[in-house]
């Protein structure tokens with residue numbers, strides 16, 4: 001059945017390989033308008049991603065690409081509670097800061113079906129994470145926190161999975177292996193925003209600074225800008241990815257390759273959505289066209305080779321062996337420290353004192369309490385639906401269809417929490433039944449850690465949602481107050497107009513008694529009184 005002469009079987013075999021392809025995740029980060037979306041399209045040689053302002057006429061996907069999960073918002077934070085990616089520009093609300101939106105798109109990069117060469121290439125299950133709204137806020141710390149939280153959560157998900165006794169065979173690793181940080185082509189080195197953000201994300205991923213829209217520079221200007229950025233990187237100790245080779249371990253070719261890559265770092269790219277007749281991406285200027293793949297103008301091709309070829313495995317290895325391992329060690333030691341601390345604190349009379357104490361959620365003592373009693377001790381815990389601090393919106397009598405998306409997400413989180421609690425309760429007898437103290441300790445750590453991490457994540461999400469909801473409510477209140485004020489002003493105006501009108505008609509009534517108005521000037525409103533006066537005048541005559 002698997003004979004190469006039978007195309008369907010061949011297809012089937014490829015499909016099976018697809019499932020075992022390399023998982024690879026990339027983050028595009030940097031201020032708005034630096035060309036991240038255009039770069040993403042060029043990277044995948046497809047016009048797949050629409051721009052935030054404007055649109056793409058020619059939606060087109062390379063034959064090598066298969067979209068496995070279309071673009072979706074994976075995380076966002078904004079003052080008005082709407083992802084900036086979804087809310088278009090609205091002049092009436094321009095004063096509201098957009099916050100940040102993180103989107104994810106999953107594609108499968110395979111072989112071009114028209115390619116007849118025998119070369120077997122492994123499929124890449126590629127996740128592209130894009131960020132929107134950085135640099136557009138008065139206070140960008142909101143963006144820093146959101147991105148770092150997202151990256152940390154992906155580490156937590158893996159940590160939780162690793163410490164689980166029964167692993168999920170279909171587990172998806174979503175850790176970000178490489179982040180491209182797009183520096184604005186100012187020619188003035190790095191800004192504080194760039195320094196801070198690169199520093200923060202470099203804890204969780206390999207960071208490559210990229211000079212965006214490199215066609216803004218002449219050759220000399222570009223080399224000066226490169227130098228300034230490299231100096232800033234050194235001066236502010238930004239741990240960006242370095243192209244280094246080990247002379248004792250690596251071959252000469254690798255050493256030379258890394259040396260030359262190190263010399264051209266940061267890569268400078270020119271991108272475009274436009275193609276010429278031959279299918280090459282170009283940028284059109286009044287003075288002519290340039291090919292974005294031209295190595296004299298842009299490092300795009302070199303960067304593509306680094307990302308999908310020479311350094312893909314190294315990015316993955318560094319993420320796993322260095323960044324993740326450091327994070328894991330730190331996290332587990334903090335979890336076991338807090339466990340020991342909670343054991344020391346509570347001692348033997350823990351059960352008696354537990355009711356009196358109100359520790360902050362999440363903590364391991366809370367989990368111990370949860371496992372034993374089915375309740376969190378903490379008064380601040382958000383995980384138990386019955387103890388949930390009732391925000392007015394959450395407890396309102398509205399029907400499902402009337403619910404805001406935020407409330408619906410809140411409800412799904414509540415359900416998720418309840419499910420976790422149920423599963424912990426089901427697993428708990430095993431923790432208590434084991435007689436060996438060391439094994440019990442290990443087992444309880446391995447069983448507790450995933451839940452602690454998941455619980456922390458859920459609480460963070462829930463707190464974020466509540467914050468968003470409070471912000472929306474506040475904004476709504478301000479708008480209501482504004483509208484009420486407007487209505488009040490209008491009423492006052494109306495009253496004034498009426499008053500003025502009444503004054504006018506009474507003065508005209510007074511003047512009518514002395515000067516008779518021509519018939520054509522009689523107004524509709526004063527017809528009745530005027531007619532009465534005319535009649536009375538007539539009678540007098």
Ligand SMILES: Nc1nc2c(ncn2[C@@H]2O[C@H](COP(=O)(O)OP(=O)(O)OP(=O)(O)O)[C@@H](O)[C@H]2O)c(=O)[nH]1
Nearest residue numbers: 032033034035036037038051052132213214270271
């Ligand atoms: N001159 C020049 N313009 C570019 C280049 N790359 C992209 N642009 C243009 O820059 C503008 C912004 O590009 P986008 O790709 O939408 O930028 P972005 O970083 O994704 O923007 P956000 O979605 O707001 O974060 C568009 O008009 C692009 O056509 C480039 O290399 N050179």
